[in-house]
Amino acid sequence: MPQQPQVIYLKDYQVPEFLIEKTDLRFELQADATLVKARLQIRRNPQSLSKNSALVLQGDKDLVLCRVAVNDQVLAEQDYRRSEESLSINDVPDVFVLETVTEIYPDQNTALEGLYRSDGMYCTQCEAEGFRRITFYLDRPDVMSVFTTTIEADKAAYPVLLSNGNPVASGDADGDRHWVTWEDPFPKPAYLFALVAGDLAFIEDRYVTGSGREVTLQIFAAEKDLDKLDYAMISLKKSMRWDEEVYGREYDLDIYMIVAVDFFNMGAMENKGLNIFNTSCVLAHPETTTDAGFQRVEGVVAHEYFHNWSGNRVTCRDWFQLSLKEGFTVFRDAEFSADMNSRTVKRVEDVSLLRTAQFAEDAGPMAHPIRPASFIEISNFYTMTIYEKGAEVVRMIHTLLGAENFRKGSDLYFERHDGQAVTTDDFVQAMEDASGIDLSQFRLWYSQAGTPVIDVSDEYDASQQIYTLILKQRCPATPGQSEKAPFHIPVSVGLLGKSGQDMMLSNGETTQVLELKEAEQRFSFTEIEEKPIPSLLRSFSAPVKLHYGYQRDDLVFLMSHDSDGFNRWEAAQKLGVDILQELIGEYQAGNELVLDNRLTAAYRAVLTDLSLDQAMVSKVLTLPTEAYLSELSDIIDVDAIHAVREFVIKTLAEALSSELIAVYDRCNVSEKYAPDATSIARRALKNLALSYLMKTGKPEQLERALTQFQDADNMTDSMAALALVVHSPYAKAAEVILEQFYLRWKNEPLVVNQWLSVQASNPSKGALNTVKQLMQHESFNMRNPNKVRSLISGFSSLNPVNFHAMDGSGYRFLADQIIELNNLNPQIASRLVTPLTRWKRYPADRQGMMREELQRIMDSGELSRDVFEVVSKSLA
Numbered sequence: 001m002p003q004q005p006q007v008i009y010l011k012d013y014q015v016p017e018f019l020i021e022k023t024d025l026r027f028e029l030q031a032d033a034t035l036v037k038a039r040l041q042i043r044r045n046p047q048s049l050s051k052n053s054a055l056v057l058q059g060d061k062d063l064v065l066c067r068v069a070v071n072d073q074v075l076a077e078q079d080y081r082r083s084e085e086s087l088s089i090n091d092v093p094d095v096f097v098l099e100t101v102t103e104i105y106p107d108q109n110t111a112l113e114g115l116y117r118s119d120g121m122y123c124t125q126c127e128a129e130g131f132r133r134i135t136f137y138l139d140r141p142d143v144m145s146v147f148t149t150t151i152e153a154d155k156a157a158y159p160v161l162l163s164n165g166n167p168v169a170s171g172d173a174d175g176d177r178h179w180v181t182w183e184d185p186f187p188k189p190a191y192l193f194a195l196v197a198g199d200l201a202f203i204e205d206r207y208v209t210g211s212g213r214e215v216t217l218q219i220f221a222a223e224k225d226l227d228k229l230d231y232a233m234i235s236l237k238k239s240m241r242w243d244e245e246v247y248g249r250e251y252d253l254d255i256y257m258i259v260a261v262d263f264f265n266m267g268a269m270e271n272k273g274l275n276i277f278n279t280s281c282v283l284a285h286p287e288t289t290t291d292a293g294f295q296r297v298e299g300v301v302a303h304e305y306f307h308n309w310s311g312n313r314v315t316c317r318d319w320f321q322l323s324l325k326e327g328f329t330v331f332r333d334a335e336f337s338a339d340m341n342s343r344t345v346k347r348v349e350d351v352s353l354l355r356t357a358q359f360a361e362d363a364g365p366m367a368h369p370i371r372p373a374s375f376i377e378i379s380n381f382y383t384m385t386i387y388e389k390g391a392e393v394v395r396m397i398h399t400l401l402g403a404e405n406f407r408k409g410s411d412l413y414f415e416r417h418d419g420q421a422v423t424t425d426d427f428v429q430a431m432e433d434a435s436g437i438d439l440s441q442f443r444l445w446y447s448q449a450g451t452p453v454i455d456v457s458d459e460y461d462a463s464q465q466i467y468t469l470i471l472k473q474r475c476p477a478t479p480g481q482s483e484k485a486p487f488h489i490p491v492s493v494g495l496l497g498k499s500g501q502d503m504m505l506s507n508g509e510t511t512q513v514l515e516l517k518e519a520e521q522r523f524s525f526t527e528i529e530e531k532p533i534p535s536l537l538r539s540f541s542a543p544v545k546l547h548y549g550y551q552r553d554d555l556v557f558l559m560s561h562d563s564d565g566f567n568r569w570e571a572a573q574k575l576g577v578d579i580l581q582e583l584i585g586e587y588q589a590g591n592e593l594v595l596d597n598r599l600t601a602a603y604r605a606v607l608t609d610l611s612l613d614q615a616m617v618s619k620v621l622t623l624p625t626e627a628y629l630s631e632l633s634d635i636i637d638v639d640a641i642h643a644v645r646e647f648v649i650k651t652l653a654e655a656l657s658s659e660l661i662a663v664y665d666r667c668n669v670s671e672k673y674a675p676d677a678t679s680i681a682r683r684a685l686k687n688l689a690l691s692y693l694m695k696t697g698k699p700e701q702l703e704r705a706l707t708q709f710q711d712a713d714n715m716t717d718s719m720a721a722l723a724l725v726v727h728s729p730y731a732k733a734a735e736v737i738l739e740q741f742y743l744r745w746k747n748e749p750l751v752v753n754q755w756l757s758v759q760a761s762n763p764s765k766g767a768l769n770t771v772k773q774l775m776q777h778e779s780f781n782m783r784n785p786n787k788v789r790s791l792i793s794g795f796s797s798l799n800p801v802n803f804h805a806m807d808g809s810g811y812r813f814l815a816d817q818i819i820e821l822n823n824l825n826p827q828i829a830s831r832l833v834t835p836l837t838r839w840k841r842y843p844a845d846r847q848g849m850m851r852e853e854l855q856r857i858m859d860s861g862e863l864s865r866d867v868f869e870v871v872s873k874s875l876a
C-alpha cells in the first residue's frame with residue numbers, strides 16, 4: 001500500500017456544508033466514452049457551522065474533467081483543485097449554479113460501480129458511493145436533490161433510454177441519435193440515481209393503488225428472456241398490495257420499472273422508480289428456474305419495492321445507518337414471504353442462514369454492530385449482520401411492542417421522517433414514542449457486536465407448584481469491544497405437560513415473552529401442576545445462542561408435540577446436533593460409529609405421519625448442515641464433520657428405505673408446475689427422500705435419480721437429480737448427464753451457473769481440478785460476478801472438504817483468484833476473502849496455511865480499499 005486507507009468514524013459525522021437543490025444531468029453516450037454534463041443548484045447549508053468553507057465534491061480519479069463553471073463563469077485551472085478523490089473550489093457564493101462536463105469510460109469499468117456496460121447495455125450502480133464515478137457530486141445520503149436526467153444515444157443500438165421518475169420529453173437528434181428526458185419529483189440522494197440504455201424488450205401491466213391512482217408497471221430484459229418475466233410482475237403486484245395492507249404505504253410515482261442485467265455485483269438495487277436487478281433475481285420460468293429461484297425472485301422484488309418507503313422516502317443520514325433501511329426492509333420482505341408461503345418454513349430458512357453465516361461473522365475478525373462505529377470501505381458492510389441481524393433486531397421490537405403498537409410506530413416513523421435522511425435512533429425513537437414502551441436498554445443491540453449466549457436452567461417446586469426458569473446471559477468479546485453490557489432480550493417460551501399439551505401461563509396464554517434484561521434473571525410460573533418440559537425461544541424470538549440441558553428423549557417429545565412449529569424443527573436440529581457431535585468425538589477417537597436409534601425412530605415417525613405440516617417435513621428431516629456443525633465447533637474438524645454426517649445419512653437411509661420409497665412415490669405426482677407452498681413442499685420432500693435413497697448405494701436408486709432427471713418437466717426436479725448424481729460415486733453417470741445438461745441449457749446463463757456450482761461443490765476428490773478446468777470453459781467469465789459466485793464461491797463456501805484440503809491447494813487457489821479480481825472488481829474480490837477470515841476456527845496446521853495465503857494477498861501489490869480492509873483485519 002502506498003498509503004494506508006483512511007478509517008471513517010461515525011463520531012466524526014457532520015452535516016453537509018452545502019446542499020444541492022436541483023440536479024440536472026445530460027448523458028451523451030458515445031461509442032468509446034460518455035460525456036456527463038451536470039448543472040447543480042447549490043447553496044450553503046444553513047445548519048452547517050462553517051460559513052465560508054470551500055466546496056468539496058467527491059469525484060473518482062478516473063473522471064476526466066473537461067469544464068467547470070460557477071454561475072456561468074468558466075473556471076481557470078488555478079481556480080479549483082483536483083485530487084485523487086475530489087474537486088475543491090474556494091470562494092464560492094452562498095447560492096450558485098455549478099456546471100461540470102466530465103468524460104467517463106463505461107466500457108473500461110470492470111468494477112461494475114458507476115456507469116458500465118453489461119452485455120451491450122448501459123446501466124448504473126450507485127449505492128453506496130458509485131455516483132462519484134459518474135460525476136463530481138456531494139455523494140452522501142444526507143444530500144437529497146431533485147433530479148432531471150436527459151440521455152442521448154444512438155437510436156438503433158439503444159432504443160430504450162431510462163432514468164428515475166417520469167419521462168417528460170423526447171426527440172430525435174442528429175446522426176441517427178435520439179434523446180429522452182426524465183424528471184423525478186422526489187428529492188433523493190445520489191445513491192438512488194439510475195440510468196439504463198439498451199435494446200430491451202419489456203412486459204407491461206397496471207396497478208391501481210388503494211386510493212385509486214393508476215401506476216404503469218414495466219419489466220425490461222433481453223428479448224430472449226421475455227418469457228421469464230411474469231413471475232416478477234405477479235410478485236411486484238402482490239408486494240404493492242401487501243405494503244398497503246400491512247403498512248398503509250402506497251406507491252408514489254406514475255411508473256415503476258425493473259430492468260434485468262446480467263453483470264451485477266449483488267442481487268438488485270432499489271433506485272427510485274427504476275430498480276436494476278441481477279437477472280438471477282428477476283427471471284423465472286419453470287423449465288429453467290428452481291423453486292428456490294422462484295422464491296428468491298418473489299422475495300427480492302418485494303424487498304426492492306418495500307425500499308420505496310423504507311430507504312427512499314425515508315433514507316439514511318450516513319452509511320453507518322445502513323441497517324436503518326436494510327434491517328427494516330429485510331424484516332418487511334421476510335414477513336411478506338411468510339404471508340405468501342409457509343411462515344414456519346420461511347422462519348426456518350432465515351434462522352438457518354443467520355446461525356451459519358451471521359453468527360460466524362459475529363465471531364470473526366469482521367464482527368461489527370448493526371450500526372458500525374467505523375469502516376474503511378462501506379461496500380464491505382453490506383453484510384449478514386447489517387441485513388439479517390438488523391432484521392432480527394427489528395423483529396424483536398415487533399415482539400416487544402406487539403403488532404398493533406409496531407404499526408403505530410412505523411406509521412409515526414414514516415410520517416415524521418418522510419423526505420428526510422435519518423438514523424437508526426430516529427427509528428427506535430418513533431417506536432418508543434408511539435408505543436410508550438421503554439427501549440433505552442434495547443438500543444444496545446445497535447452498538448454492541450457479538451452473539452449473546454443464554455444459559456438456561458430450571459427448578460420445579462412440586463409442593464408450591466412453582467416452576468422457575470433461570471436465564472443467564474453473556475456476550476463474547478469482539479474486535480474493539482471486550483466488555484458488553486447485558487442486552488434487553490425477548491425470550492418467548494411455552495411449557496409442555498407430559499401429555500404434550502401446552503400449559504396455560506399466567507398471561508392467560510400458552511406462550512409468554514420473558515424480557516431478559518439482567519445478566520441473570522429468574523422467571524417463575526405459578527399453578528404449574530407437573531414438572532414441564534420448556535419450549536424455549538419460540539419462533540427464534542432473539543438472535544442468540546440458547547443452551548438448556550435437554551435430554552434426547554425430551555427433544556424427541558418436543559419434535560412431535562411442541563405447538564410452535566419452529567421449535568419442533570429446532571428440537572429435531574438439537575437432537576441431530578447432539579448425536580452428530582457425539583459421533584464426531586467417536587470418529588476422532590478412531591472408534592466405530594453407532595447411530596442412536598432414537599433418531600431413526602423419530603425420523604420414521606415424522607416420515608409416516610400424514611397429519612404433520614407437510615411443508616415442514618423435509619426441513620425436520622434434514623440433518624444439521626456441515627456449515628452449522630462447523631459454526632458450533634470450537635475447532636472445526638472439516639473431515640470428521642463430513643464423514644460423520646455422511647455416515648448418519650447412510651444409516652438412516654438404509655433403515656428407512658421402504659418409508660422413503662413410499663414418500664417418494666406419494667410425492668412424485670405429475671401435475672402442472674406451480675411455485676406455490678404446497679407444491680414446493682411436495683417437491684422438497686420428494687427430493688429429500690431421493691437424496692437419502694441415493695446414499696444407500698443401491699443401483700436401483702441411481703436409476704430412480706436418472707429417471708427423474710430425464711423425465712423432469714421443471715428445473716427443481718432436474719437440478720436435484722443432477723446434483724445427487726454428480727455428488728455420488730457414480731462418476732460415469734455423472735459425466736454423461738453433465739454433458740447432456742450443458743448441451744440442453746448452454747444458452748441459458750442462469751442454468752449454466754447452476755451447472756457450474758453443482759460441479760464446484762462436489763465433495764469428491766478432484767473437484768479443484770474440475771473447477772480449474774471450468775475456469776477455461778466457454779461459459780466462464782471472470783468479469784461476470786454470477787459466474788465467479790457460482791464457480792469460485794461454489795468451491796470455497798459450499799465444498800468444505802476440498803477447500804480445506806490438507807495440501808493447502810484450496811486456499812492457494814482462492815488467494816490467486818482474489819489477487820486477480822482485486823484489480824478487476826474489488827467488491828467481488830473482497831467478498832471472496834470471507835472463508836479465509838475464519839482461519840482461527842481451524843486446527844493449527846490449517847490455520848498456518850490460511851494465514852499464509854492472507855499474507856500473500858496482503859503482499860501482492862496495491863490492494864483496493866475493499867480487499868485491504870478485510871485482509872488486514874483478518875491478520876490483525
Ligand code: B3K
Binds near residue numbers: 266268303307379
Ligand atoms: N441496497 C442494495 C445494495 C447495494 C449494495 C452496494 N454495494 C440492494 C438492497 O439491499 O436492496
Ligand code: ZN
Binds near residue numbers: 303307325326329
Ligand atoms: Zn435492501
